Amino acid sequence: MPSLHFNLKSRLPYGIRYLLQSQNTFLILLILKNPVNPVEFLLGTPLDLRRRQRGFTLIEVLVVIVIIGVMVTFATLSLGDGGRAERIETEARRLAALLQLAGDEAVLNARELGVRFDEAGYGFLALQPGSGWVVLGDDPLLRPRTLPDGIAVNLLLDGLPADLSETPEEPSPHLLLLSSGERTPCELEVGVPTPYGLDPAVVRYRLTAPLLGALEVARIEPER
Numbered sequence: 001m002p003s004l005h006f007n008l009k010s011r012l013p014y015g016i017r018y019l020l021q022s023q024n025t026f027l028i029l030l031i032l033k034n035p036v037n038p039v040e041f042l043l044g045t046p047l048d049l050r051r052r053q054r055g056f057t058l059i060e061v062l063v064v065i066v067i068i069g070v071m072v073t074f075a076t077l078s079l080g081d082g083g084r085a086e087r088i089e090t091e092a093r094r095l096a097a098l099l100q101l102a103g104d105e106a107v108l109n110a111r112e113l114g115v116r117f118d119e120a121g122y123g124f125l126a127l128q129p130g131s132g133w134v135v136l137g138d139d140p141l142l143r144p145r146t147l148p149d150g151i152a153v154n155l156l157l158d159g160l161p162a163d164l165s166e167t168p169e170e171p172s173p174h175l176l177l178l179s180s181g182e183r184t185p186c187e188l189e190v191g192v193p194t195p196y197g198l199d200p201a202v203v204r205y206r207l208t209a210p211l212l213g214a215l216e217v218a219r220i221e222p223e224r
Contacts, residue, residue, distance in 0.1 A: 084150070084192070085203045089219070091151055092190040092205030095122070096215045099177070099207075102142055106177045113142075114173020117155050117164050121146040125173050133171050152193035157186050161197070175209070185211050189220070 099115065102124055106113045112127040113136075123144035125133040136142045147153065155162040155174055162174055175184040191204035198204055204220040 087148060088151055088190055088192070088203060089205055091147060091153075092188075092207060092217055094145075095153070095188065095190065096207050096217050098124075098142065098145070099175075099183075099209065100215055103177045103181070103183055105142075106179050107181050110179045112179055113177040115175040115177065116171060116173050117153055117162070118167070119152065119164050122153065125171055133173060135171055150192055151190065152198065154189040154191075154198055155186060156189070157184070159187075182211055183209055185209060191220075 102113050102115070105111075114125040114127070114133060116123055116125060121144065124136045124139070124142040126136055128134045135144065137144065153164075155164060157174070175186060177183050186209050188207040188209070189198055189204050190207070191198035192202040193199070200223040203222050206218045206220055208216040208218070
């Protein structure tokens with residue numbers, strides 16, 4: 001009789017014999033809830049069962065890693081440096097637009113204008129007969145501008161950096177915007193300040209203002 005029982009049991013499909021030998025109810029329930037057809041599992045061969053149990057393939061793991069990498073890349077691009085590069089570009093293009101606007105106004109209204117920079121921002125001045133240079137504090141467009149925290153402007157005149165820390169008793173411009181359409185040739189760089197100038201490891205924007213003509217704005221990539 002024992003030998004008959006052994007023979008009958010040995011003739012059962014491998015999946016059924018595996019369940020009969022298992023004492024783990026959780027394992028049985030897990031197998032029955034498998035997305036694979038339970039009947040197909042129970043009637044499968046030992047080779048099929050081992051294939052079901054082997055887990056993820058190398059290709060599946062690599063695909064998951066690639067998907068995670070793409071998601072991390074998109075998250076990095078969206079967060080980036082907290083939008084600092086965009087803020088620097090915004091300030092650089094605003095400065096260029098205001099300089100162009102002030103130059104056009106000087107020509108149209110036949111008056112002499114100027115721009116003065118300091119460590120906090122910049123302002124526009126007008127030359128008043130008998131009064132000298134006067135800050136345009138009430139002009140809605142050419143009013144004094146304060147740069148956002150963490151952004152600064154460097155002014156280069158004849159290739160040399162201007163000292164923007166000076167505060168003269170009487171306001172005087174660094175740049176002239178004349179009624180003839182001429183301006184003081186210069187270069188302006190907008191970026192992140194450090195004790196030694198703008199940080200070269202962060203993106204910067206350079207404004208080139210020739211004697212005549214349009215201003216040019218160029219992006220300077222970070223140094224690695």
